[in-house]
Amino acid sequence: MASLRLYTLDQSGNSYKVRLLAALLGITLELIEVDMANDELHSPEFLAMNPRAQIPVLVVGDKTFTDSAAILVYLAGSYPDVGSTKTPSSFWSNDIAEQAAIVDWLAFATGWIHNGVSGARKVLNFPAKGFSMNDPLGPPTLETATAVGYKSLAMLQTRLCTNEWLALGRPTIADIAVFVYVALAHMGNISLDPYPAVKSWISRFKDLPGFIPMIGIDGPKH
Amino acid sequence: MASLRLYTLDQSGNSYKVRLLAALLGITLELIEVDMANDELHSPEFLAMNPRAQIPVLVVGDKTFTDSAAILVYLAGSYPDVGSTKTPSSFWSNDIAEQAAIVDWLAFATGWIHNGVSGARKVLNFPAKGFSMNDPLGPPTLETATAVGYKSLAMLQTRLCTNEWLALGRPTIADIAVFVYVALAHMGNISLDPYPAVKSWISRFKDLPGFIPMIGIDGPKH
Structure with missing residues (x-):
């Protein structure tokens, strides 16, 4: 390739x-x-x-x-999953209903997560110039971003109480798209403590083979 | 079905x-x-x-x-295209690079278009309650929405100067997702006059067989 x-x-x-x-x-x-x-x-x-x-x-x-x-x-x-030659990988799907279920959460990430937990992190951590260069809306207010952040975390809590992963019965790119800024929520002073199902999902995600950390997101605790 | x-x-x-x-x-x-x-x-x-x-x-x-x-x-x-039995229809694709190209514009619609031309229309036309019920961010300011709106129209103009349709060489759901609030931009007092390629694309879109209007979007002119 x-x-x-x-x-x-x-x-x-x-x-x-x-x-x-x-x-x-x-x-x-x-x-x-x-x-x-x-x-x-x-x-x-x-x-x-x-x-x-x-x-x-x-x-x-x-x-x-x-x-x-x-x-x-x-x-x-x-690309295939590690150890397989079959495409798509398990993180995407050939089934149209599954593709739609994944796209639903990609849109959630672009809307709710971007405007909420991600917005709060940006306001508190990055200078206005760097932020506005990469964001159509410029810096949101911390108050709005925090409110949207908690609202979206409550939605995730509801979903993850009854589902191990967001879109399908396995981890997909829907989980990746939503996971990142949720795991970085602490940088926007947003607490995940009221959302135990969200915290369990983050731990599950970090246990996936091959997981890598980033600044603000630790590796799995073992 | x-x-x-x-x-x-x-x-x-x-x-x-x-x-x-x-x-x-x-x-x-x-x-x-x-x-x-x-x-x-x-x-x-x-x-x-x-x-x-x-x-x-x-x-x-x-x-x-x-x-x-x-x-x-x-x-x-x-679903198939009208007169065909083959799925997916031409508005989606089985090819992964084509799927990604379409998803790119779906994300543009969820971010840039939602925050720009769509936001300006909402501020000017709908009462705060109805708006905030359906929007994570609540009403944006007219000033921000208008600025984002014009910025995204300039991006569309660039794209549509050299491409007949947004994602692929044919109309797809990428065009549908972006088209609607661009065609409604006038309700947010945003003019398409500086963007002739965008206006031609809107006319092309309205000429698709089966096109239906909505409040604020006329049928094709003939």
Whole structure:
């Protein structure tokens, strides 16, 4: 297969989603850290690749994929699970009802999670410039983001009381897309303590073979 | 196939996306208009069906799909084009790179379009209560929504100068997901005049066989 070049940022949860899936599937990525100090996202070269001026971006031969949700679909669908040769991997599906169930949670991540727990983390941790460069809405208020964050955590708690994983009976890219900023919620001063089912799901997720940590997300506790 | 029950609202662009795809594919839906005056979205029955308290919701036998993006995937993938028996329809794909390209624009619709042109329309047209019930962020400011709206229209103009359709060489659910609130931009006092390629794309879209209008979106001009 063609080499996979990922434009990424160490502190970006959306970039980590892609690195995490790659780790779980044993895929090697060539990582290119974007130079935020020099506003590389708005350089002519980067804008030609992604007019939305956002990371992550995945380049595969002559194909370019933008938006973490699309990149997760592409990788989970093109590659097999570790030790298998069958595609798609178990993180995506050939079944249309299953694909729709996964897309439902990808949309939840782009809406509720982005505006909630992720927004609170950004307000508290990243300077306005870096944030607004990569976000259509600019910094939300901490109050709104916190309210949305807790509302979405209650929804996840409800779901995860009766389901081990979000979309299907196994971990999929739906879990990856939602997991990352929920596991980073503490950086936005949002507590997961009232949501035990969410905390158990995070532990389960970290136990997946191949799991890698990021700044703000530890490895599994053993 | 099982009957398709759609919980919908006449004024909801997200509900219209589903009705529009159904019309283009010749699918019959049983439409159930949600009773917003009595806050039906927060009734125990509705919350049991969709804990996010949002429309549209599609019920197919014992399966329930929430979020317009997921419902579009399900219908476009399960049904054939008019006059064909082959699934998926041309609005979805079996090819993984094509699926990812479509999901990229579904995410654009959930992020940029929702926060931009759609937000401006809501602020100017719908009372705060109805809006916040169906939106994680509550009303954005008109100023932010308008700025995001124009920024996303410029991105669409760039894309549509060199591509007839957003994701692939044919209309897909990516176009449906983005089209609706762009075609409704005038309700948020956002002009499409600076974006001729976007206006041509809207005309092309309206010429698709089976196209249906909604409040604020006329049929094709002939």
